[in-house]
Amino acid sequence: MHPSDALVVLLLPFLLVGQLSSVQGTLSPNDKPKSKQQKEVLRGPQDDDVFGLGLVSPEPLAKDILAHHRAYYKDTATRRFNGTTLGYVTPWNSHGYDVAKIFAKKFDIISPVWLQIVKQGDAYAVAGMHDIDAGWVSDVRRKGKVQQQQQLQRTVKVFPRFIFDHFTDRDIKLLLSDAKERTKVNEVLIKCCKDNHFDGLVLEVWSQLAGRIDDKILFNLVLQMAKELQKQQLRLILVIPPYRKDTGILFGEKHMDTLYKHIYAFSLMTYDFSSVQRPGANAPLYFVRQAVETIAPKGCADMEAKRSKILLGLNMYGNDYTPDGGGPITFSQYLDLVKNVKKHLTYDERDVENFFEIKNENGRHIVFYPTLYSINERVKLAQELGVGISIWELGQGLNYFYDLF
Known part of the structure; x- marks a missing residue:
């Protein structure tokens, strides 16, 4: 059935x-x-x-x-998946901190969801600094070290996620229309990354603004940030929405063509397919495949390079639907x-x-919730398509799920 x-x-x-x-x-x-x-x-x-x-x-x-x-x-050092693997960690799910340390060698990037860009008068600041746990970051890096050939070492990178928080329409308009304002934001972000020894940052802004403003303006925001971060040996990961029939293509092939040479990776949100208003599977496999192929279709120019930067989103949470509605569960x-x-x-x-x-x-x-089989089929799909993986979020799933990565 x-x-x-x-x-x-x-x-x-x-x-x-x-x-x-x-x-x-x-x-x-x-x-x-x-x-x-x-x-x-x-x-x-x-x-x-x-x-x-x-x-x-x-x-x-x-x-x-x-x-x-x-x-x-x-x-826990055994890796079955050979693509880039990112794991998100949130302060409201403390088990994720332990998961990141136990399985650190399975990850290339850990993204703690700590920080927000806020407006303070005519200036910009970073909120959420009290959540930064420098000791934990040090532990994750130490446990994530892997000895490679010729005495080289690989260790997990830390890219905190940033969102624009409590920005008014006027604030957004000013930021998008004025390169000097964007430079002010970027200076604040660079200082935060340098002071806390981060390797770069994850930016979640495209889903909020795409479809509301001209693409060229969004390109200006993202490209200027990426280039100014690169000058400081920092990297930018961009969170992007998947193709859906109800929203259309908010991020597609033309966007990838413009950005992929400047962006370190793209965190593709291939989950939340269903909701209380539209109950069903969390992330149907055909939907996940279509999301990747919409951005980097088979046979497109530089397909392998583009797909290698896509991090296929895997949800570690589920949904419990009831006659009253229900909602997400961990x-x-x-x-x-x-x-x-x-x-x-x-x-x-x-x-x-x-x-x-x-x-x-x-x-x-x-109840819909990931199983070993459903996750493994998505890992296999990621291997087939030549993309990486981003997990939302560590600590929401079951411990034995990490045997799959």
């Missing part, structure tokens, strides 16, 4: 649950099997990875998820829900995602 059929059932609460309920059910808090599962939970480093344990299945058993999700392969909420599943999760062949439907004391739920 396609998940859209189940969603019809969910959103019409007076109908009986259909085919999905035949493979799932509810465990009461006092059920003995649940206690047994809790005792069998594996934690920390293990001798076998998820492939050796046979856990990467299109229809994973709920009991296997509950038993293995806290574990991971002991050799690993702890997901685990509470998946405990109610007796057998395996349902696999949707079109979207290449897993979901399950349950009814518990809080009502009816249809």
